[in-house]
Amino acid sequence: MNTIDFFKALSDETRLRCLSLLVNKGELCVCELTYALNLSQPKISHHLSKLRKAQLVCDRKEGLWIYYRINNELSSWFIEILEATAKGIENDKPFVTDIQTLAAMPE
8 A cells, every 4th residue: 555545545525435434334335335425336436446446445245245345454554544534524524424324224
């Protein structure tokens, strides 16, 4: 993981929103991120692809679903920054709305 790529990934609102949800929820599928952020699946997938290429997230496939989570092989200081950022923005819009929307998602 390159430090510049790490901060570039955080500089985009959609990627930051995805990362914030992943830090808070652990693992989410594309459909959950699409629902929570109220964005199209191709847009979410595009940003998740960038996060995967930057090695910030890992994915796993289960049937038709692809689940994403924060890469646990990141240096501890990267993880600390992600956790502190998610904590610091959790009450700001649109991040608080994302968490509330995800919680209201029908199963």
